[in-house]
Amino acid sequence: MKPEFESIPKLGFGCMRLPLLDATDQTSIDVEQFKQMVDAFMEAGGTYFDTAFVYHEGASEKALKEALVQRYPRDAFTVATKCLAWAIDSKEEAQSNLTTSLERMGLDYVDFYLLHNVGGGRTAKFDEYGMWDFVKQKQEEGLIKNWGFSMHADADTLDALLTAHPDADFVQLQVNYLDWDDPVVQARACMDVAARHGVPVVIMEPARGGRLAELPESVAAPLVAADPDAPLVSWAYRFCMNLPNVLTVLSGMSTLEQARENAALLRESRPFSPDEQRALDEAVEVLRGLANIPCTNCRYCVKDCPQGVVIPEILALMNLELMTKNRDFVKGLYSWQAAPGPASKCIACGACEAMCPQSINIIQHLEEAAEHFE
Ligand code: SF4
Ligand code: SF4
Structure with missing residues (x-):
């Protein structure tokens, strides 16, 4: 420095x-x-x-x-x-x-x-x-x-x-x-x-x-x-x-x-x-426990998405909403972080879910994200 x-x-x-x-x-x-x-x-x-x-x-x-x-x-x-x-x-x-x-x-x-x-x-x-x-x-x-x-x-x-x-x-x-x-x-x-x-x-x-x-x-x-x-x-x-x-x-x-x-x-x-x-450490553990979408950001799901939906970013924002209980705040972040591929672009083809090692119901979460933040 x-x-x-x-x-x-x-x-x-x-x-x-x-x-x-x-x-x-x-x-x-x-x-x-x-x-x-x-x-x-x-x-x-x-x-x-x-x-x-x-x-x-x-x-x-x-x-x-x-x-x-x-x-x-x-x-x-x-x-x-x-x-x-x-x-x-x-x-x-x-x-x-x-x-x-x-x-x-x-x-x-x-x-x-x-x-x-x-x-x-x-x-x-x-x-x-x-x-x-x-x-x-x-x-x-x-x-x-x-x-x-x-x-x-x-x-x-x-x-x-x-x-x-x-x-x-x-x-x-x-x-x-x-x-x-x-x-x-x-x-x-x-x-x-x-x-x-x-x-x-x-x-x-x-x-x-x-x-x-x-x-x-x-x-x-x-x-x-x-x-x-x-x-x-x-x-x-x-x-x-x-x-x-x-x-x-x-x-x-x-x-x-x-x-x-x-x-x-x-x-x-x-x-x-x-x-x-x-x-x-205890507070962080409780805070993290409030989040329940187990996305690890491995990004396997993103590769084959025909719509370019930014899935891990959107799931992270869903978790942030669960943790903070503040939809307006997360909506502000979503407006630019999800801008390259918002949840509403999803056509429910299922390609992402087939790739997800965590078996996350991605399509359902994207529907919720579109409802909450768009
Ligand atoms: S289901 Fe939606 S998010 Fe998943 S690959 Fe298809 S279009 Fe992309
Ligand atoms: S494949 Fe599943 S765990 Fe990996 S980034 Fe996508 S949603 Fe998250």
Whole structure:
């Protein structure tokens, strides 16, 4: 890990769900509250802020200028922002994102620049637009200090990407205690791949989009018994903050209260004691027990599907719904994770079920998925 990365505190401020003045308008960021959140975070020693070209339709980057850049010396913070080339129509527009982001934030350079959500069919757009060479060129020009990419794909994909792009300064991955041994997300295996390539990891979704902050009572019980005063979400952050090869862990903050809770974690994020680790293991076991589709992500079913249905991804989302009991949250994930082959494309030919070593009733689950999420 670069020496300058070592000094970055292990909790970063995610600016994708900032407080709003008008809940129906994503651009109406409550900048005054955001300033107080920034102050609480900075006062506790925080320095890393994460935004993106598209967060709050561009208003997140602008609010960062007001709440952070114009109020603190440049060497007191680092900023990360991102380009979603796969959602952009032309190379020129994708490459112009960097200039726009810098202008919006009032910065001469950005500390961390990410090619965002690489993987699957999206990688081709980054290739087509020459984004890999672009970030290296801008790094040479001094506009980008460090470049990397984020992805939600599996460990083999990460391995291939890091092999193809060994100059990446960091990667951003979805890691949390629920996905640690998940056969689809493969968080543990992805962390191992990053470590093997010597590339540090920024962790995203440490609380699974907030779901690990609102656990069913049966899951929360061992955690509450082990530490009645700790917010449930603190277990999720501590799990990630104490993993090796972590650059920082992003926490999307929406309220001053959350910023203050995180400030407390920044001041004291000790590793789990043996008793705490046992309590977390117990909670994870209960949580996993709530899922009941035994898909192992072997992907035998996908090969012969004439409709290109993304079966394992959809079954993983069905399990996530069972675990979190939050259909709306999973529906949001489904809208893009299942987009290449949604459940409703299934024509019930049965080819997948014939291949499934787990004898899963795939067709029936796909019907349910279409009903729940489409
Ligand atoms: S049953 Fe549906 S999901 Fe399975 S192979 Fe046929 S079309 Fe694909
Ligand atoms: S074949 Fe069965 S176990 Fe394997 S990925 Fe498909 S549904 Fe899951």
